[in-house]
Amino acid sequence: xxxxxxxxxxxxRLRSVVSDRPKPMALIEGxxxxxxxxxxxxxxxxxxxxxxxxxxxxxxxxHFRDGSNLGxxxxxxxxxxxxxxxxxxxxxxxxVTEERFFVLNADTYxxxxxxxxxxxxxxxxxxxxxxxxxxxxxxxxxxATLTDGMLTGFNEKLEGEKRPxxxxxxxxxxxxxxxxxxxxxxxxxxxxxxxRWMKEGKRLGGFVNEGYFYRHRNPGGLFxxxxxxxxRSRFMGNSRESAPSRQLRRRRNGCRALLRRAGxxxxxxxxx
Numbered sequence: 253x254x255x256x257x258x259x260x261x262x263x264x265r266l267r268s269v270v271s272d273r274p275k276p277m278a279l280i281e282g283x284x285x286x287x288x289x290x291x292x293x294x295x296x297x298x299x300x301x302x303x304x305x306x307x308x309x310x311x312x313x314x315h316f317r318d319g320s321n322l323g324x325x326x327x328x329x330x331x332x333x334x335x336x337x338x339x340x341x342x343x344x345x346x347x348v349t350e351e352r353f354f355v356l357n358a359d360t361y362x363x364x365x366x367x368x369x370x371x372x373x374x375x376x377x378x379x380x381x382x383x384x385x386x387x388x389x390x391x392x393x394x395x396a397t398l399t400d401g402m403l404t405g406f407n408e409k410l411e412g413e414k415r416p417x418x419x420x421x422x423x424x425x426x427x428x429x430x431x432x433x434x435x436x437x438x439x440x441x442x443x444x445x446x447x448r449w450m451k452e453g454k455r456l457g458g459f460v461n462e463g464y465f466y467r468h469r470n471p472g473g474l475f476x477x478x479x480x481x482x483x484r485s486r487f488m489g490n491s492r493e494s495a496p497s498r499q500l501r502r503r504r505n506g507c508r509a510l511l512r513r514a515g516x517x518x519x520x521x522x523x524x
Contacts, residue, residue: 259358260306276358363463390417
C-alpha cells in the first residue's frame with residue numbers, strides 16, 4: 253500500500269526552536285517526529301511512502317534515504333514553491349502506482365486502523381474516505397459531519413457556538429482518479445477540493461476515530477488527544493509536573509506507549 257506524507261510546510265510555529273530543520277523533523281528523544289509516523293505506517297503494511305517535501309527537504313531524504321532501514325520504500329516529491337495540501341498531493345501523485353493511496357500530515361501521529369478506512373472505501377465505493385475526530389469545542393474549527401458514513405458537511409464554521417463535535421482528522425484514502433481533477437499550482441484540499449467534490453456529487457465518506465491523536469504544532473510540543481483535551485509536552489524537560497487527573501494520566505501513559513510501539517523510547521511530559 254502507498255501513502256503520501258505531507259512534509260512540505262514551512263513550520264513557522266516551530267521555527268524559533270527548530271530553525272535548522274523542517275517541522276516534522278523536530279527531534280523527539282533523538283529521532284525525528286516523522287520517523288514515528290513512518291514506523292506506524294509500516295507496521296500497518298503501508299510500505300511505499302512518498303515524501304512530499306519542500307523547506308529543507310533534503311534533510312528528510314538524507315535521514316530516510318531509500319527507507320530500507322525502516323522496512324519501507326521511500327521516494328521524494330520536491331516542491332519548488334508552496335503548493336498547498338492538494339497541490340502537494342498532485343505533485344507527489346506522479347509516484348503513485350496503485351488505484352488507492354493514503355494521504356496524511358507528517359507532523360501528526362494518529363492511532364488508527366488503516367484497514368478500516370480501506371474496508372469502508374470498498375464497501376461504499378467511495379472516491380475518498382477520510383477520518384474524523386471528536387473535539388470538546390467545535391467553534392475553533394470547521395465542523396465535519398457524517399450521515400450513515402457519508403460526508404454531508406465539511407469546514408462548516410460555527411462561530412460562537414461552543415459545543416462538542418467532529419472535525420476533519422487529516423487522514424485520507426483517495427482514489428487515484430482524483431489526482432487529475434486537482435488544478436496545477438497552489439491548491440488547498442480542505443478549503444477548495446473537498447467542498448468542490450461534495451458539490452459535484454463525489455462519494456466522500458468516513459468514520460470517527462477514537463484513537464490517540466498527536467500533532468507537533470508549536471515550541472511547547474502541543475498534542476491533542478481524544479475529546480479535544482490538550483497536553484503540552486517538553487519531551488526532554490526536567491520540570492516537575494503538576495498532579496494530573498487519573499483520566500489524563502491514563503491518556504498520557506497511553507500516548508507514551510503508542511510512541512514506544514512506533515519505535516520510540518520514553519519521553520517525559522509535564523502539564524501547564
